[in-house]
Each structure stands twice: as structure tokens, then as C-alpha cells.
Amino acid sequence: MPILDETQARAxxxxxxxxxxxxxxxxxxxxxxxxxxxxxxxxxxxxxGRVGAYVDRLAAGGMNPAARLIVTAPAPALRLIDAQAGLGAGVALQALRIGMEAAREMGMAGVFIRNATHFGAIAPLLYIAAEAGFATIITSNTAPMIAPPGGRAAGLGNAPLGIGLPHAQGRHLMLDMAMSVVARSRLREAMAKGEAVPDTWATDADGRPTTDARAAMAGLMQAIGGAKGAALAASLDILAAGLAGAAMLSEIPDTHKTPATQPNLGQMMLLIDAARLAPQAALSARLDDAAAIHAAIPALDGHPAPRLPGARALAALFKAKAEGIDIPPALLDELERLAG
Structure with a gap:
């Protein structure tokens, strides 16, 4: 399998x-x-692997290739950003930097984004913020894929939520999760491979749990914790979109079905300059204590020892930094074609 280093891949x-x-x-x-x-x-x-889909949306108009962030400061520790439907992953990183600058000055800051598009995983944003010494809470709304409590049709997105805490030696705590049992991309990946999925992940169009990924894609994602998870998804959606002035709930289009439609997502980033509350060494020691407490808990048979959120992602990241990134040949061919 081809291997690229980080610099080559980013370029x-x-x-x-x-x-x-x-x-x-x-x-x-x-x-x-x-x-x-x-x-x-x-x-x-x-x-x-998302690059191709984002390029398609840029070509179709669902993402605006000419977008430039419009930033206002309603209060010293608040930033409101109109993303103009720009490339979501890039917008999110630029918004994070804007928030970190405000939080460094004020101790903490809130960033609210409207007219946003899909930005992918939250984990890299948590990592970049933690490397700079910031604790973070990040969320975004999404197209509906979960039924609200008591409903049988999609009305809620899966409202991904990220929480990060910085560690001086890079052993950050990083939680990146959605309010669905799994992200919808896991179903899409299983469907492409012709694989079955656990019946706890999703239902078919009639609301019946299914192991058929194709049927699940036409149905509903299941929320973590049932009605509680669905209610949390609704609350995060309305919090981010309501304060940002973005689309919410079933107002958000499914851009997989209509890639030319700009979704006007709402996103929220809360940043805390952690050193204002706890010296870096003290917070790092507390995270080490928490990791040790987890590791001391007996593991289930056949499972690794319990670990803090983000430990697996960080281990993969450090390995990739040292050894390079394995790129499937078909993906590398696609990226080289798109790069001209």
C-alpha cells in the first residue's frame, strides 16, 4: 500500500x-x-476519503469555493462567523483559531458559526486546540437521521459532540462522538463493502432494526440511550443553530441526496484557556491519574484495558507521524486525479 508522510498528504x-x-x-x-x-x-x-465528495459539492454549489469568513464580535469573548457555505473542514479550523485568539485574551470564548457545511470529524480540532493549551467543547447540527422521542420519522441530526482537555506531553483527553449509536458514514462504508451491520445501529424505513446496511441507509439511525440520546441531539442542535442563526432540525437538507443545496449548518465552539484555571503540570498530572484509574480497572475477556477517550486516536496519530500514512491505491489515484 502506498505510504505518504503528513506533509505530502496535506499538499x-x-x-x-x-x-x-x-x-x-x-x-x-x-x-x-x-x-x-x-x-x-x-x-x-x-x-x-471525503475529499472526492467535498470536491463534488464544491462543483455542484453545495459548498461555495469563493467563500470567505465574515467575523463579528458581539462581545469581547464572543465571535459570530458567517461561513458563506465554504469548505467545512477549512472553515472549522479557521474558526477554531479565531476562538483560541479570543480565549487567550479573555480566558474563555464562544464561537458560533452559521451558513456552515459538513466539517468531518471533531477529533483533529480537539487535538489542535489541546496542543495549544485549550480545553474545548464543540458541536454541530446535521441533516435529520434520528426520530425525536415518540416519533417514527427523521427529525433530528446526530449532533456530533467533542470534548477536549490538554496534556503537556500530548496525552490529551479527546472525546468525539455522535448522538447516534454510530456515525452514518459507518453504514455507508458497510453498504459499499456489502457487509452486514449490527441491528442496534439503525432501523429500516418501517422502523424495524436491521442488519442490512442498504435498508438502514433508507431508514433511521438509532440514538444512543434511546429517548435520552435523541433529546440530547435535539438540544445540541437547537443550542448551536438557535444562537448562530442557522437552520435547525428538519430544516436541514440531506446533501448526500441534494449536493447542490447549501445546508446552512449551525456550529458551536467553546474554548477555555486551561492554564488560567490549573497550571499545565497540575492538569497533566490529573489526566495521568485519570488514565491510571482507568487502566487499573479489570478488562473484559478479550478486550484491552479501559482507557481515556482519545487514547486510540492519539496512538494511531503518533504512529502515522513516525511511519507515514497508508493510502489505499484507489484513493491515492483519485486524489492525484483531483489534484491535477
Whole structure:
């Protein structure tokens, strides 16, 4: 399998986005940075394999290649960003930097984004913020794929949620999860491979649990914790979109079905300059204590020892930094074609 180092991979993806017309300063490079970090963390469903779909949306008009962020400051610790339907992964990284700058000055900051598009995984944003010493909470709304409590039709997105805490030696805590049992991309991947899925992941169009990935794609995702998870998804959606002035709930189109439609997603980033509350060494020691507590808990047979959220992604990232990124040949061919 071909191997690229991080610099090569980022340059290749950035060229693909530039070829697709992304022209705002740094936006193609920032989108590449986020997606390559995602790939290096082993989150391949949201990594470099998404480039082709994003290029298609740029061509169709669902993402605006000429977008430039419009940033206002309603209060010293608040930033409101109109993303103009720009490349989501690049917009998110630029918004994160804007939030970190405000939080460094004020101690903490909130960033709200409207007219946003899909930005992929949250984990790379958590990592970049943690490397700079920030604790973070990040969420976004999405197209509906979950029924609200008591309903039998999609009305809620899966509202991905990220929480990060920084560690001085890079052993950050990073939680990146959706309110569905799994991300919808896992179903899409299983369908492409012709694989069955657990019947706890999704239902068919009639609301019956199914192991058929194709039937699940036509049905509903199941929320974590049943009604509680669905209610949390609704609350995160309305919190981000309501304050940002974005589309919410069933107002959001499914851009897989209508790639020319701009989804006007709402996104929220809360950042805390952790050193204002706890010295870096003290917070790192507490995270080490928490990791040790987890590791001391007896593991289930055949399972690794319990670990803090993000440990597996960080291990994959450090390995990829040292050894390079394995790129499936078909994906490399596609990226080289898109990069011209």
C-alpha cells in the first residue's frame, strides 16, 4: 500500500481543493490539514476519503469555493462567523483559531458559526486546540437521521459532540462522538463493502432494526440511550443553530441526496484557556491519574484495558507521524486525479 508522510498528504489534498476552486487564503490548506489529521488518527470514514465528495459539492454549489469568513464580535469573548457555505473542514479550523485568539485574551470564548457545511470529524480540532493549551467543547447540527422521542420519522441530526482537555506531553483527553449509536458514514462504508451491520445501529424505513446496511441507509439511525440520546441531539442542535442563526432540525437538507443545496449548518465552539484555571503540570498530572484509574480497572475477556477517550486516536496519530500514512491505491489515484 502506498505510504505518504503528513506533509505530502496535506499538499496533495490542498491541491485537490485548490483545483476545485477554493480560493480564500489558507482555506484549502486548512481543510487538508484537518482531513489528513483525521486520517492519521485512524478515522478513515471522515478523513482523506471525503475529499472526492467535498470536491463534488464544491462543483455542484453545495459548498461555495469563493467563500470567505465574515467575523463579528458581539462581545469581547464572543465571535459570530458567517461561513458563506465554504469548505467545512477549512472553515472549522479557521474558526477554531479565531476562538483560541479570543480565549487567550479573555480566558474563555464562544464561537458560533452559521451558513456552515459538513466539517468531518471533531477529533483533529480537539487535538489542535489541546496542543495549544485549550480545553474545548464543540458541536454541530446535521441533516435529520434520528426520530425525536415518540416519533417514527427523521427529525433530528446526530449532533456530533467533542470534548477536549490538554496534556503537556500530548496525552490529551479527546472525546468525539455522535448522538447516534454510530456515525452514518459507518453504514455507508458497510453498504459499499456489502457487509452486514449490527441491528442496534439503525432501523429500516418501517422502523424495524436491521442488519442490512442498504435498508438502514433508507431508514433511521438509532440514538444512543434511546429517548435520552435523541433529546440530547435535539438540544445540541437547537443550542448551536438557535444562537448562530442557522437552520435547525428538519430544516436541514440531506446533501448526500441534494449536493447542490447549501445546508446552512449551525456550529458551536467553546474554548477555555486551561492554564488560567490549573497550571499545565497540575492538569497533566490529573489526566495521568485519570488514565491510571482507568487502566487499573479489570478488562473484559478479550478486550484491552479501559482507557481515556482519545487514547486510540492519539496512538494511531503518533504512529502515522513516525511511519507515514497508508493510502489505499484507489484513493491515492483519485486524489492525484483531483489534484491535477
Amino acid at each position: 496533495l489534498v490542498a491541491r485537490a481543493f485548490a483545483q476545485a476552486g477554493v480560493c480564500a487564503a489558507g482555506l484549502a490548506e486548512d481543510g487538508a490539514h484537518a482531513l489528513v489529521l483525521t486520517e492519521m488518527m485512524g478515522i478513515t470514514t471522515h478523513g482523506m
